[in-house]
Amino acid sequence: MLEIRPIKAFSDNYIWAFQSENGVCAVDPGDAMPLLDWLAENRLSLATILLTHHHPDHIGGLASLRERFSSLQVYGPASIAGVTHPVSEGGKISLGELTLDVIATPGHTLDHLAYLGADFAFTGDTLFAAGCGRLxxxxxxMMYQSLSRLAGLPDTTRLYPAHEYTLANLYFAQACEPDNLAIKDRLVWAQQCMASKQPTLPVLLSTEKASNPFLRASLPSLAAAASSHTGCMVRPGLETFTILRQWKNEFVR
Ligand SMILES: [Zn+2]
Structure with a gap:
């Protein structure tokens, strides 16, 4: 199994890093410093960057990393200055023996991409643990479609989102489904992770399917929650997803 490390950046970002035959690959280096520190500690050199989308907390370290590592290969949407290898839907990235598939996952931004390995996925700000990105x-x-595609991956897929939002997301998930035991258990676990300053990520897709309201919008229970929130009849699927996403924007625990 490929070892993928979280490098903390800002208050709640993760820069995911792993070693391939080509050298270290880092995903969404919003800040160069924590990544440079980690590379120096481990006497490693950076070979590749993957970018999911153009927000500054995902690309902010790019310019200084390119200066520092002159042969750096940067994969990402063509819209981002500094990308050396523009990729889009259907693209493939070869890092030694490792091949990653690129899929377009618009919604949070129009240019958002996800990177898929055999049993893992870098989902950026599209799919979070127990949540999804803002629109x-x-x-x-678009977002519903993007999430549906990610939900179609094998249940054993490990997901690597770009933020530690799990606990706040689970409070919302519990408001949507107060009787969901998977959410209850996961909430206790996430509280323990936060208390001991441990990441709650990565997460299995099967866990998400059991407790992420945004992947459960086609279920009658979530449609009922959306209906009682709005006071109108909301149909399962896209309508329910749309209401849940608006509700989450306003949600205060
Ligand atoms: Zn973003």
């Missing part, structure tokens, strides 16, 4: 540029329909 800054895309429509609810």
């Amino acid at each position: 800054f540029e895309g429509t609810p329909e």
